[in-house]
Amino acid sequence: MAHCCLGGLAEFLQSFQQRVERFHENPGVRELPPDTYISRTITLVNCGPPLRALAERLARAGPLESEPAREAAASALDRVTRLCHRVLADLLFQELQPHFNKLMRRKWLSSSEALDGIVGTLGAQALALRRLQDEPYQALVAELHRRALVEYVRPLLRGRLRCRSARTRSRVAGRLREDAAQLQRLFRRLESQASWLDAVVPHLAEVLQLEDTPSIQVEVGVLVRDYPDIRRKHVAALLDIRGLRNAAARHEILAVARDLELSEGGALATPRDRAFFADIPVPRPPFCLGLPLLLGRLPLSRLSRPGLTCLPRPRPTSPARPRAQL
Template identity: 55%
Template sequence: MPLLKKTPKEEEEDGDPFAANPESRYRRRATLERLVGLAPFGRARRPPPKDEDGDGGRARRRSEDFGLLRRLPGRRKASVEALAERPVPKRSSLLRLALGTRGRRGSVGERPPTVESEEVSDGDQDGGGQRQEGEVLGHPEVGALLQAQALGPLLPPETQRSLESSCIAAVKAKVEVAVAQELQLSEDTWAEEASSEELQEGLATRVTGLLRAHVDRAPQITPEFGMEMAHSLLGVLVAFLHSFQRKVERFLEAPGEATPPDGATGRAIALVNCCPPFRTFAERLAQFGHPESEEPRRQAHAALDKVTRLCNHVLTQRLFEDLKPYFNKLMKRKWLTSSDAFDTIVMLITSFTQKLRPLRPEPYQVLVSEVHRRVLIEYVRPLLQVRLVCTSAKMRARVAARLGDEARQLRELFSRLDSASPWLDSVVPRLRELLVLEDTAALQMEVGVLVRDFPDVRRKHVAAVLDVRGLRSQAARQEILGVVQDLEQNETEPGLPRQRAFFSELTVAREVRCLPFHLPRLARLSRLRLRRPHPQRPGQARL
């Protein structure tokens, strides 16, 4: 019996169990596609990625190639074999496919490969998330409910201030104990052989480190809290510096039992080197802008200045003890013909400054400026003591020439030492001019310049220089000294502290009056012997 050939429509209906219900067929096909890792039905397909082994990997294929509706038993064996060769996705891959990217944890390298990860990169997934977020926030109905503003504090202001005050008080109490312990541990090592670096590391660095730890963290909460914390720690630093000052004062002023001079110098250098880090940190705490930080800042600087002066006194005491006998030889007749005493002074100062190399730049500048001032004071002192009186114009020229030459050497010396007080270099040249000038008006003008440059100069100082000059005319003296007297009376603020004090440390016992005769004549008179009156004889009658 001849076989009847079926029409294509009838053949498709025999192999398709969902021919009667097309809608069920579409849902079934979409479900099968998702299970095998295919894109939704009807979407555009991407070219299959190439595998490194060259076998083509797991490539997406069109739905009709798999014959989804031909997988019933007995239908298209070739299509079933092709389906069996395709690797089935793991259960975890299907779970990740259902949960999406939110269920994933770990780094990109730790994620197992999935169907979606083979086609979509991490950058594409992140971009998709951002696009989804932008779509949600940009939706008119959602955007109307959102307001971009900062969240307010969770605690009431009173509660927050109370917590901040409690925290600051606790930190202050803790830090006070810690810095006191550091100071005590450091003081126990001052009498030992410790280098300057060890003392600085053991005191300045550790103390500032304890304070810095809280200063750096507090502003991260709020700027106001950081300012209050800095002000509180500035008070802690001031109390510490006062205690440090007292301990240094007791240590340096205590009579040394068997401490060699070099050991005292090393300890003084180590202690004064602690001041710059403390000074810098006090400035940093004051810069937080608390309205009451100026007074603690001033107290901190005052304590450090006192420590610096104490250490400088110890460092320079031995120097000026060695210089004293050579200063006593200046401004005498032998000084006019020999420069040995002055050359020794320069040599001792140069040798002393070689020992100051361990000093930090700041205390070094302070110390060299102080040495500069004291050296010039000791140099001018014998001049004002009127050890030498000029008896002629030629002698005045010799004295003025020697003063000018030695003033130049002192200026060059302290310039090499980087002194921060160049204003001191003009004191000797000003006094020298009072010996050289001849006209009274020129002398009056020079005295006015001297008073302008050195406001602490007084009438007795100028009178002593006029005595060295040998000025005997009382009228000329009164005219010249009247300039100083007028300038003293015109001072509007006599109690104002002088920034350039020099002559105030040079005392003149009394105003010396120049005698109306030459010293050689006085010397001859002193050698005359006065004849003693003979006693009357008992029998001699009186006339």
């Protein structure tokens, strides 16, 4: 009896999953007032825990042959939850994006306006999310926590700021620490369990502010250990931001990231919910043509011009489209 009921429940949940997907794909649904759309999405998510509990009870009461049906039921509910979480997060971050666009600019150094907007918007929207049942709420808040920190760090590593002095580095590092503390307090209020995110911005601040190469190497080592999906390109971008141009020092620091990448196996072992730097692309550095290549093509008077031998990396050429036959 339990086996038959579980099979029927699994079929129903697969149909439910498809209907939820069609609901969110419907262009007319996106025209609903945001509060209505959010409320309906939360209702769909809240269907999950009791149905999941029912499937588990039926599986325990049934024979071993019930396991495939239980897995099918769980898979359908997981898909519904992930889709609805993505919808809710996307709606929230659309509202947050203007505030993130103000980060890492000159005004950001002297004003908390951008972060106050982020914290205020997240705090206000969290009131609606409290209607979620506990399990989906915790999963969503953890993802919001991760995504908020990713969006905070992204403009930093994209090179929106450049530090030209130790004083500027100190100011930027101090601002990063203040913002990190404010975000940490916010997500503690929201009961986020993703505490692994709390240290990422303070680590970046330390790399910016430290002066001697060995100390920077140690901090980079800790950063790579705690966030194994970080890559040398991220560390190199951070060194660019702090204005470190000494080739020997850069090589020593980047070697730490390289060695730990090789020893830890890199981001291949990083679960999706623990990915961080993998979601932050950084600009590709220019490549420099060697002097022997240029000597035969350019007059010596032009070789002394700064930036002459550094060119943007070429983009891969797309295959040529076949010409239309007339």
